[in-house]
Amino acid sequence: MTTKETKLPIVNGAGFYEIRMESIGGLGANLAGKILAEAGVLNMGFNGSNFSSYGSEKKGSPVKAFIRFCSSDMEVRENSPVTEPHLLALFHENLSKTIPVTQGVGPDGIVVINTSKSPDEARDFLKLHAGTVYCINALKIAIAEKTRINTAILGTICRASGFLDPDAIKDMITKNLGKKYASLIAPNLKTFDRGYNEGVSKKFKPDNKYPYIPFTRDGQKIGYFNQPMGGVIPSGGNSIFKDISASREGWIPVLDISKCTNCGECDITCPDYSFVWEDGIDPKKGKPARILKRIVYEHCKGCLRCVEICKFEALTSHKEFETDKTILEKGFTDGSKK
Amino acid sequence: MKIETLKEEKILNKEAIKQTVDFKSGNEMAALAAAQINYHIMGYYPITPSTEVAENLDEMSANGEHEMVLIPGDGEHGAAGVCYGATTAGGRVFNATSAQGLLYAMEQLPVQSGTRYPMVLDVVCRTVSGPLNIRGDHSDIMMALNIGWVIILAKDPQAVYDMNIIALKIAEHDEIRLPVIVAYDGFFTSHQKRRIRYFSDKKVVQDFIGEFKIQNCSVDVDNPITIGPYMNDPDLINNKKQQSMAMEASYKIIPQIYKEYAELSGRRYSMVESYMTDDAEAVLFILNSAADTARIVVDKLRIKGKKVGLVYPTVIRPFPAKEIAAALKNAKAVLVADRQDSYGGWGGNMTIEVKAALKDDPQNRSIVISRIYGLGGKDFYEEDAEAMFELALDAAKKGKVDVPYDYMGTTPGDPNFKFEKVRGPITNKESSLGIIKVTRDEKTGKLDVKGVKHAELTAMPHRITPGHGACPGCGIFPSIGTFLKGIEGHVVMLWHTGCGMVVTTGYPYSSFNITYIHNLFQNGAATLSGVVEMYKERQRRGEIPKEQDITFVMVTGDGGLDIGLGPALGTAFRNHNMIILEYDNEGYMNTGHQLSFTTPLGHATSTSNVGTVGVGKKFHHKDSAQLFAACHIPYVFTAVESQYRDLIRKAAKAQWYAKNEGLVFGKLFSSCPLNWRHPDNIAQSVVQAAVECNFFPLYEVEHGITTINYDPEEKGKKVNVTEWLKLMGKTKHLLKPEFKGVVAEFEEEVERRWKRLKAMHENPLL
Numbered sequence A: 001m002t003t004k005e006t007k008l009p010i011v012n013g014a015g016f017y018e019i020r021m022e023s024i025g026g027l028g029a030n031l032a033g034k035i036l037a038e039a040g041v042l043n044m045g046f047n048g049s050n051f052s053s054y055g056s057e058k059k060g061s062p063v064k065a066f067i068r069f070c071s072s073d074m075e076v077r078e079n080s081p082v083t084e085p086h087l088l089a090l091f092h093e094n095l096s097k098t099i100p101v102t103q104g105v106g107p108d109g110i111v112v113i114n115t116s117k118s119p120d121e122a123r124d125f126l127k128l129h130a131g132t133v134y135c136i137n138a139l140k141i142a143i144a145e146k147t148r149i150n151t152a153i154l155g156t157i158c159r160a161s162g163f164l165d166p167d168a169i170k171d172m173i174t175k176n177l178g179k180k181y182a183s184l185i186a187p188n189l190k191t192f193d194r195g196y197n198e199g200v201s202k203k204f205k206p207d208n209k210y211p212y213i214p215f216t217r218d219g220q221k222i223g224y225f226n227q228p229m230g231g232v233i234p235s236g237g238n239s240i241f242k243d244i245s246a247s248r249e250g251w252i253p254v255l256d257i258s259k260c261t262n263c264g265e266c267d268i269t270c271p272d273y274s275f276v277w278e279d280g281i282d283p284k285k286g287k288p289a290r291i292l293k294r295i296v297y298e299h300c301k302g303c304l305r306c307v308e309i310c311k312f313e314a315l316t317s318h319k320e321f322e323t324d325k326t327i328l329e330k331g332f333t334d335g336s337k338k
Numbered sequence B: 001m002k003i004e005t006l007k008e009e010k011i012l013n014k015e016a017i018k019q020t021v022d023f024k025s026g027n028e029m030a031a032l033a034a035a036q037i038n039y040h041i042m043g044y045y046p047i048t049p050s051t052e053v054a055e056n057l058d059e060m061s062a063n064g065e066h067e068m069v070l071i072p073g074d075g076e077h078g079a080a081g082v083c084y085g086a087t088t089a090g091g092r093v094f095n096a097t098s099a100q101g102l103l104y105a106m107e108q109l110p111v112q113s114g115t116r117y118p119m120v121l122d123v124v125c126r127t128v129s130g131p132l133n134i135r136g137d138h139s140d141i142m143m144a145l146n147i148g149w150v151i152i153l154a155k156d157p158q159a160v161y162d163m164n165i166i167a168l169k170i171a172e173h174d175e176i177r178l179p180v181i182v183a184y185d186g187f188f189t190s191h192q193k194r195r196i197r198y199f200s201d202k203k204v205v206q207d208f209i210g211e212f213k214i215q216n217c218s219v220d221v222d223n224p225i226t227i228g229p230y231m232n233d234p235d236l237i238n239n240k241k242q243q244s245m246a247m248e249a250s251y252k253i254i255p256q257i258y259k260e261y262a263e264l265s266g267r268r269y270s271m272v273e274s275y276m277t278d279d280a281e282a283v284l285f286i287l288n289s290a291a292d293t294a295r296i297v298v299d300k301l302r303i304k305g306k307k308v309g310l311v312y313p314t315v316i317r318p319f320p321a322k323e324i325a326a327a328l329k330n331a332k333a334v335l336v337a338d339r340q341d342s343y344g345g346w347g348g349n350m351t352i353e354v355k356a357a358l359k360d361d362p363q364n365r366s367i368v369i370s371r372i373y374g375l376g377g378k379d380f381y382e383e384d385a386e387a388m389f390e391l392a393l394d395a396a397k398k399g400k401v402d403v404p405y406d407y408m409g410t411t412p413g414d415p416n417f418k419f420e421k422v423r424g425p426i427t428n429k430e431s432s433l434g435i436i437k438v439t440r441d442e443k444t445g446k447l448d449v450k451g452v453k454h455a456e457l458t459a460m461p462h463r464i465t466p467g468h469g470a471c472p473g474c475g476i477f478p479s480i481g482t483f484l485k486g487i488e489g490h491v492v493m494l495w496h497t498g499c500g501m502v503v504t505t506g507y508p509y510s511s512f513n514i515t516y517i518h519n520l521f522q523n524g525a526a527t528l529s530g531v532v533e534m535y536k537e538r539q540r541r542g543e544i545p546k547e548q549d550i551t552f553v554m555v556t557g558d559g560g561l562d563i564g565l566g567p568a569l570g571t572a573f574r575n576h577n578m579i580i581l582e583y584d585n586e587g588y589m590n591t592g593h594q595l596s597f598t599t600p601l602g603h604a605t606s607t608s609n610v611g612t613v614g615v616g617k618k619f620h621h622k623d624s625a626q627l628f629a630a631c632h633i634p635y636v637f638t639a640v641e642s643q644y645r646d647l648i649r650k651a652a653k654a655q656w657y658a659k660n661e662g663l664v665f666g667k668l669f670s671s672c673p674l675n676w677r678h679p680d681n682i683a684q685s686v687v688q689a690a691v692e693c694n695f696f697p698l699y700e701v702e703h704g705i706t707t708i709n710y711d712p713e714e715k716g717k718k719v720n721v722t723e724w725l726k727l728m729g730k731t732k733h734l735l736k737p738e739f740k741g742v743v744a745e746f747e748e749e750v751e752r753r754w755k756r757l758k759a760m761h762e763n764p765l766l
């Protein structure tokens, strides 16, 4: 299909309208980027390009996807990441805790964020200098429609962009699902529509509340003067300092120590070594024993293996945003809070 | 998709030639060209960023879109061997690789060119290890300058398609008959989608290339020939002279083929592309995707009145020296930007070759500046190109260059930065809990293990720390972590390349509280044997206290025991005092789930797709435990995290055997929720189901005597294989009626292996 000729509402000095998606592996940002770019290039008659940031990303690790659009008669020669996006899409709000996701977003920028927060709350959460914020609770929509959040976010992006044609994108969603997943087409189109219609927006002018965060390549602490020879890491075990909680997709285990028998099985199954044990006294037998104290949530990826294995219901699964903050801080409950 | 007809162009066939407009990446275009050519054979081995080429071809094959036979090598060396053999047998052959893969295959590549069998190899350029880096630079392709292959370059996805078609025509030309490499930039080109055009009808491509002319065929029974004789000094130099003549011929023929292709496609290429060079004072010489970025900057600087130009070749073997010299004729200064270094050569390879090319033109007075940039896939922004032009302009103005050779884009670092110490070393005392006791029964010679108390063992310090980047629910860490609970005292580990290694050591972080070594997964076992023997010898010489003890553990994935099987078996034959642990997740997960030799029959992977004709993996799984048992090492075992007491018990035994007798091999069945496609939380049930259906029996082989440790039949737990298969997305298709035959064949093999194991369990002589 080719839809009506459309013009890009705004382009940068190089002639591009640029989109950056910030996500974690597994949420479908790469696919969303591909669909969006295909819709623009094959259905709307722009020229363009699309790629993602690659490391050795696993599920749960940060990823970025980039889309560029330009007029049909222009050649694309850019190969570097998008540094000053016209539109930024955040698939997972917690990413902003560890990554400067808003780099390069100026007052004319649009930020689409998957969140249950209001635009004002989201702006404060992101410490966004200025720009138009579109909030969409993509997780809620995806759960309701039994689809994935990426399609809902695509809907909001389409709306927020002001120039992308929803039919062009819906056509590409349909083509990408193809015959293989034909049964998923209808719920995905509905998800897209809901994303399109349910996004809530607000424009923020530069009001000196938060500074503009420019894109920068500086600030690397380890360089050729001080990198230990041969790439050796002299202090092993330092990954323990990392906060990897953004890998979680919404669920967490909660440890109720009042029910825990210190059986030790959760410690065996946890891939992220998130359980803390100490020497103590077994309350039943009154003898010295190893006692489970808490979960370190900075390291927990929310796989819920431990919940599955605990025979005593001392570990149960909960929606993270509904969980009492003190539990997240302490790493356990004594049964009085959930 | 849009269909366009090129009417203006002169066309080979009389009718208008249709081209389809689409939006695809470099790897997709490489696969598309190969599929349209319909090569007979592709021998390959997965390596990022080239893997997608084979994956795409496999997916197309599963849906009957071409007839190519895809053969997974045991490694790139094996894949290159498959390709070599296939080319001798009279058909068209294709391969794609990158970085370590190119280097590992390299020993075969001069054989391919020296015996004159044409084929096409796509090199998707990536940084050569070590330290390991998967992103794009040119350190791999520049290693291939001397292997006797024609090397052509493709700067964007469109060129990848075009050059793949052109390459085969060059390779098979009567006067050339040489293998050809098509090199394009990893990620920048391989993974970037762009608007492209391709011939709607593959016949256009096939007609352009023409019929394959068989020469020197190894399967022609009417004409027996000797391929690859032993050739000493009077003759070898003449064989090489012929090779050089073929290369010279290609230098003349490539422009003709480019021209023919332009007439067909409307897309023109020259051996050397130059942009705005006629009056340019400062010229940048740079390869592939970065050249495109630099071209934008030429336009920008020209607007400002700066006389800059750009030169980039599309062929580097044969090196178009004359054309380059001509393009640089008027340049006062030339900056050659190399995305690799020829350490100690005062420039990357292109610097050296451009200088040599200019020397042949006595008139040339250009100053040559060399800059190394973009290593390890460091992004190349317009500002970087601009800085290069400014350097060249400055040299042109001054008539000299201050720093002729240097790196660009490096960082000195913050002088105040120091690696923060996490903790002191794990002491022997701290990690010798004395909870588990291993004793040897003098009569039976068997080991007895007591005290496997897993809750008490939570006191064992973590040799691997949290904060690693594995997917939620990954089985590697419970498997290896639980094993380590059974190992007391000092531990030194070596990990093969694979998910486990990549997610634990992303610089500047490491998840190892103990000393850890990575070596490439062809060679880890040999490497650790070297460590073990040096340790022992230094102890013998009194350089290390004799009473000190280290347990040496090597960790490999199942894939690492495909490509690294040879050195691992060598290690077994030599019986070093160490432990080899294989975590078997049935595939090459780190590269995105390609089949490994342990992938079971019928399982879907990205190189064993299910489709209209694809039925998943086509051959049975490798049994590595039995392979090592056949090496007659002291101790072999299998284990799973879901039977953790058994696993810890085996760890304790492994430590005893490694210390007292020699090599231990242990195979751990380890879930990969991402690629097996099951919910993260049920990982243990999935691996346990594999045990209950006898697919993954738990047993040990001690001094050649086999003991089954858990017999699902005896325990009344035996289930059908489908009970396991139904838990995973990668095997869901096997539950459909049309796959009944595949499942029956798989089940039969599982049963056969189980019965054989039972017989061994019952008879100590087996």
Ligand SMILES: Cc1ncc(C[n+]2csc(CCOP(=O)(O)OP(=O)(O)O)c2C)c(N)n1
Pocket (backbone or CB within 6 Å): B045, B046, B047, B048, B076, B100, B101, B104, B496, B497, B498, B499, B500, B520, B521, B522, B556, B557, B558, B559, B560, B561, B585, B587, B588, B589, B590, B591, B596
């Ligand atoms: C010579 C060479 N070929 C290919 C690769 C790419 N490669 C890295 S890890 C890997 C797969 C490893 O599979 P496995 O050992 O099963 O470990 P897993 O990733 O499944 O954990 C491959 C193919 C490489 N690094 N070097």
Ligand code: SF4
Pocket (backbone or CB within 6 Å): A255, A259, A260, A261, A262, A263, A264, A265, A266, A267, A292, A309, A310, A311, A312, A313, A314, A315
């Ligand atoms: S599995 Fe449950 S009961 Fe056992 S130690 Fe963990 S939380 Fe406690």
Ligand code: SF4
Pocket (backbone or CB within 6 Å): A252, A253, A269, A270, A271, A272, A273, A274, A275, A295, A299, A300, A301, A302, A303, A304, A305, A306, A307, B473
């Ligand atoms: S959900 Fe449980 S098992 Fe999974 S990482 Fe968190 S604590 Fe560990």
Ligand code: SF4
Pocket (backbone or CB within 6 Å): A058, A059, B469, B470, B471, B473, B474, B475, B476, B499, B500, B503, B585, B589, B590, B671, B672, B673, B674, B675
């Ligand atoms: S891809 Fe699989 S094996 Fe690799 S880290 Fe993820 S879950 Fe683990």
Ligand SMILES: [Mg+2]
Pocket (backbone or CB within 6 Å): B557, B558, B559, B583, B584, B585, B586, B587, B588, B589, B596
């Ligand atoms: Mg594997």
